[in-house]
Amino acid sequence: MSTKFQVENTSGNARLGRLITPHGVVETPVFMPVGTLASVKGVPQEILEELAIEIVLANTYHLYLRPGIETVRKLGGLHRFMAWPRAILTDSGGFQVFSLNDLRKVNEEGVTFRSHLDGSSHFLSPESAMAAQIGLGADVIMAFDECAEYPAEKARGRQSMELTLRWAERSKRYFEQHKEEVPWGAQKSALATETDVAVGKTAHGQKAPRQGKHQSLFAIVQGGMDPELRRESAQRTIEIGFPGYAIGGLSVGEPRSLTREIVESTVEHLPKDKPRYLMGVGTPEEIVQYANLGIDMMDCVLPTRAARHGLLFTSEGKISIKQARYATDEQPLDSNCGCRVCRRYSRAYLRHLYASNEVLAQVLNTVHNLSFYLDTMRAVRHSIRLGARVQSASADRTEE
């Protein structure tokens, strides 16, 4: 088996589900924190577990450059490398390479790009992106896609969508031929078991190889900001056939109302029995809205990146902790939050850490923001279970 998806309840378009992966069950709708380089920046894995995070996202492009796919593969794959026994999703590298702008060149075969680290030249194709993601061994991996820039002409939107469809087929073909090569897979189990014994202590807390279990390859619907192209992209991607579908190419600079419109007009063409993953969104308010539109999975750097800039989400709105007004504020960051940060530290202390450039600021701010996002999704799931539409906590109500 690979992943399995069960819809357990619905409320309007919103769905309560379970994504069953080789590394545990993920309750959906789910927000997936981003751990670019196999680390959610500043937060030890045991604290991620304490936050009840069931799946994290890692970036293939970044891991391809550092420490390199082969290193991770040799070490048994990402789960074992980063000591994270729960589920992982990797992106295909397509969007990251797309973000390189001047440093890339696309043709039918794939994308030539220069590393943002040292300018060295690299090539990613659907096949090599699959090979990379099989080597990393995430539970859910993504087809290699091309994302149209915004704004784009209709012809460019179509061209990008067609290319993405051809690449989806190539991704699937390569994956089907090579999926047994996953580091924790059936073919590897004899070897992996020996390794488990050999490494002794480092293996603890990490389960034995998952015999006969595979990764799942999700495809990405493109089509720019054109609902008609999005419909066609969805239908033709579904014809190829995948266990899950993502909506890509959004949050690339378009207004939020347009994002929402495109999500809405794409979701209606996606199968009801498969997970739907909206890539790269959003604020706490937005993730609630998208869940209400029928999205099951989301990821975004916002909670972690904002934390590093001292921007904190609370039940009473956003807080910029660097402000002098918090210098003697003895209150917890969010009196409605039960996270380890709000249970212990005052705004005054968090403000001091941030103003003094202390690393602990990043650690604590990130833990809180993730906790806020996780609580938000927990509330969404609870509401769907009760059959009510959930309203977002007011984190987007920016303070005066």
Next chain:
Amino acid sequence: MSTKFQVENTSGNARLGRLITPHGVVETPVFMPVGTLASVKGVPQEILEELAIEIVLANTYHLYLRPGIETVRKLGGLHRFMAWPRAILTDSGGFQVFSLNDLRKVNEEGVTFRSHLDGSSHFLSPESAMAAQIGLGADVIMAFDECAEYPAEKARGRQSMELTLRWAERSKRYFEQHKEEVPWGAQKSALATETDVAVGKTAHGQKAPRQGKHQSLFAIVQGGMDPELRRESAQRTIEIGFPGYAIGGLSVGEPRSLTREIVESTVEHLPKDKPRYLMGVGTPEEIVQYANLGIDMMDCVLPTRAARHGLLFTSEGKISIKQARYATDEQPLDSNCGCRVCRRYSRAYLRHLYASNEVLAQVLNTVHNLSFYLDTMRAVRHSIRLGARVQSASADRTEE
């Protein structure tokens, strides 16, 4: 009461003791991690507690600049500010100001110095250093001293020692007149209790004001590298009378054999029933040696600073985790260590985090190094209890 010190056992010159402070008992010999700006860089307080750390050191000079003494005082003192209910020691700012070199000017009254942050001009005297430390409210505070540079002429050593003696008297006088002003002290208790109620959630985990309890002022023995001056400094400081004595002015560039010689020749003149604090040392091997010489308290930035540079102490020697040889090393950092880092992560992962400049590298490296130091001191205490001289773990045996 202020602090109380009980020697429970001895072995040679080494002593097993208990330093009873208004914020808990500290088992000695103790190593005190440095939390310069009210944070042990990168490590949340709950993990410090898990490491069984009973006392941390904070730097008056740094806190005086950021967030400012008045801010901390208003917020109930350092313990409450940093949400650390256990013991704290602050230095007097003297050594920090000494380290500013060109930015300071010493006269009989005190030291004029420029901030390392913005060049602004400040003045610290024995009186203002005491006022600052009373405002911060650490359990143990230090007399304002002057530290001779190394190497120094004998005349300069005497002059510095005499000045330090006069400043010790002034420090004690000011402290005795103002010790009731500590934010958690008897005089403050009515007010503080109201505050406790008012702040609600932020107060939890932090005990009520310690009625009738005071800080303890320790004095610092100086005298450069001259055993004769050290003896005189010790004797005349003891005549003034303090509940604890520190050995200052070491680890300023002199060879380690000289440090040891001076420690040895100073300790013999210090009272047996009072805690002895050796400031600013050392490696794991050195802290064991100093404990064997009869030192009860030590502090050093080494474990935390080395961690930030990827230098890790293990039972098999020092490791520079940045080295490529660890890129695929699945072993834990130290297979004899039971800390949360060694229980979970591999050297390969720690190497990747460091090489990729991930903040988690600093967090995990610091936790491990502190754990190693704490384990080292635990072993020292155990040996003293058994009446055996302890040998250091071999952390100083640098790898090839």
